[in-house]
Amino acid sequence: MASTTELEHVKGVWDRMKGNSPIYDFLLSDVAIISATKGTVTAQLTLGNNHVNSRGTIHGAVSAALVDWSGGLAIATHGLEKTGASIDIHVTYIGTAQVGETIHIESTANKVGRSMAFTTIRISKLVDGQPGPMVATASHTKYISQPAPKNTGSSKS
Template identity: 80%
Template sequence: MTSPSELEHVRAVWQKMQGNSPIYDFLLSNIDIISATKGSVTARLPLEKNHVNSRGTIHGAVSAAIVDWSGGLAIATHGLEKSGASVDIHVTYIGTAQLGDTIEIEALANKVGRSMAFTTIRISKLVDGKPGPMVATASHTKYIQQAKS
């Protein structure tokens, strides 16, 4: 179940990022954050021409950018305004999606500490409005600065 406050917070963090990241502006202008709870964000992205390679399928670099973006927002669900700098991104490309498909991104913040955060991301192709074949899975580690409690 989506908490309105966490969803509002994540959308506000995303709104602050827009206009400050040309790559996110180029790739994610039409992304829809559909839910957020503490430690979890789900979003959907219809694939357009700027998302695909010469074969008309999602480009690996787009998947990696989605992992970076969504992992950061999953970390933001812990009340953070900024989600730090990437230390490691590992993407496993399992399947593909094509121009015109919509993908669903599920990002989980597995651990958010004072200086490091660890996330996992699943990207799947939507089929009849529900997550279908897996496109990619990923792990994403970020260095964060969080106030000491």
């Protein structure tokens, strides 16, 4: 059963991001966060005219922005409010989607450490309510800053 705690936290992080990132506001104003559990976030976005290239298909920059955004939210499921700075984004463009089609974004935080986080993202077309043909896969590495664990042991001089 999905935990509402992570979902509520992720939606709150997203709500606080809105208005602070013009590119996210332009591209992701209609994105819907569907689910979140520790380490995973699922979202959907119906493509509009602002998401496509001159051929009318999803622009590679939109896929990359989705990777950045959803990777950060997957990291946020670990209780973080700030999800760090991107170090590396690698996107493999496999297929395409057009205006009016809905894409399904699955993001997984594979490891969240004290200073680094590693995520993988899968973007696919939604077909009959289910993830269908793959649009892109990606890996995303972020620098994060978490406080060092508190020393609970006693120290001897």
